[in-house]
Amino acid sequence: MFILEQFTRRRNAPQAMVKRALIILEAAKTQEKNAVLGKLIGIGVNAVGIWRRRWVEKSSTIDIAIKNDCSDKKLEEFVFEILSDKPRPGAPPDFTPEQVTQIVALACIPPKDCGIELSHWTPSALAREAIKRDIVDSISPASVGRFLKEADLKPHLKRYWLKVQVEDLEAFRKNAEPICDVYKQALELHKQGIHVVSTDESPMQALERKSPDLLMKPGKVERHEYEYIRRGTQCLIANFEVATGKVITPTIDFTRKEEDFLVHITKTVATAPKDGWVFVTDNLNIHKSESLVRWVARQCNKEEDLGKKGSRGILKSLETRGDFLSNQEHRIRFLYTPKHCSWLNQIEIWFSILVRRLLKRASFTSVEDLRERVLKFIDYFNETMAKPFKWTYSGKVLKI
Numbered sequence: 001m002f003i004l005e006q007f008t009r010r011r012n013a014p015q016a017m018v019k020r021a022l023i024i025l026e027a028a029k030t031q032e033k034n035a036v037l038g039k040l041i042g043i044g045v046n047a048v049g050i051w052r053r054r055w056v057e058k059s060s061t062i063d064i065a066i067k068n069d070c071s072d073k074k075l076e077e078f079v080f081e082i083l084s085d086k087p088r089p090g091a092p093p094d095f096t097p098e099q100v101t102q103i104v105a106l107a108c109i110p111p112k113d114c115g116i117e118l119s120h121w122t123p124s125a126l127a128r129e130a131i132k133r134d135i136v137d138s139i140s141p142a143s144v145g146r147f148l149k150e151a152d153l154k155p156h157l158k159r160y161w162l163k164v165q166v167e168d169l170e171a172f173r174k175n176a177e178p179i180c181d182v183y184k185q186a187l188e189l190h191k192q193g194i195h196v197v198s199t200d201e202s203p204m205q206a207l208e209r210k211s212p213d214l215l216m217k218p219g220k221v222e223r224h225e226y227e228y229i230r231r232g233t234q235c236l237i238a239n240f241e242v243a244t245g246k247v248i249t250p251t252i253d254f255t256r257k258e259e260d261f262l263v264h265i266t267k268t269v270a271t272a273p274k275d276g277w278v279f280v281t282d283n284l285n286i287h288k289s290e291s292l293v294r295w296v297a298r299q300c301n302k303e304e305d306l307g308k309k310g311s312r313g314i315l316k317s318l319e320t321r322g323d324f325l326s327n328q329e330h331r332i333r334f335l336y337t338p339k340h341c342s343w344l345n346q347i348e349i350w351f352s353i354l355v356r357r358l359l360k361r362a363s364f365t366s367v368e369d370l371r372e373r374v375l376k377f378i379d380y381f382n383e384t385m386a387k388p389f390k391w392t393y394s395g396k397v398l399k400i
Helices: 002-009 015-030 034-041 045-067 072-083 097-107 123-132 141-150 169-184 186-191 258-269 290-299 318-325 347-359 367-384
Strands: 194-209 228-241 246-253 276-281 332-336
Touching (some): 015 045, 034 045, 097 123, 097 141, 169 186, 194 367, 258 276, 290 332, 318 332
Parallel strands (some): 194 276
Antiparallel strands (some): 194 228
């Protein structure tokens, strides 16, 4: 069965054949009925029966080849032959399986590595390159597109990602692991009267469409006017309570200055002034400000000399202020995410929900309209959608 497992892991293997190989593998492991395997793999029960019988009938070829120490390449050819469709009535196929495989493999090579100055392949460019390399005598872009679809390859699409650049592994663990630990303990801490809150700011634009939307109808999706009018901006400072999954005490205003963040934190803590609070946030300077340090010191009854900003003591620098604000002995403390690690802050997940469920498709007539509708969305979210995120990351450096 090892040759089937290798076949399913090939990036350029046609998806239809991969499913057929999975049928054989799952049948050998579980001995389940065809209906159960069909639901598990996502294929019809009749098809499951066909390919199980085909494998039983033809697998003797594989057994003989293995006994004769046949090469892996030859074994793959036998597997390909068994899992391929039988010839159908009518004209023979225009392209052999080998030609299709070579075209699919070509699609997985960046065009620039082939000496072509394109950012990504198109069916027409792949067709030209396949002819140039003598893979085929001629082929249409439509045929290439069909092969790509069967192999589940989409060169016209891309997604962004950020490779974590960790210069100091020890410093990364020092910041990341306590955040992950407090996420896991959030529910128990909440029972003890300690709130774990993920906090950050997000700018928002009040964009008004020049014409009303055209609502969807059978056969037609909802349509939006392309042009819009800018009605102003607002900044949302939001708290995501990790234990409950709710957004609490949001602040929406025109700026996100030092005093704005302090007012927001003060308002949040005032909802339970005697409880403990752990705020997870990033390293923005307003999150380590002099005024925030002085306020936390008063709330935690710290009468010590805080020093002077820029010259000495706790107030000297962002680093010294951050160390004070993250002190575990404080009833109100802050945990700071490492650089380029905003994904450690759970509020960022909620911000993406806000964008997808409201901001992306809405039309706002003014900043007041924007503010009012965002607050209503938060109320709706807390009533119908709020639940804790399932956090599985433990703080170790991600390896690609």
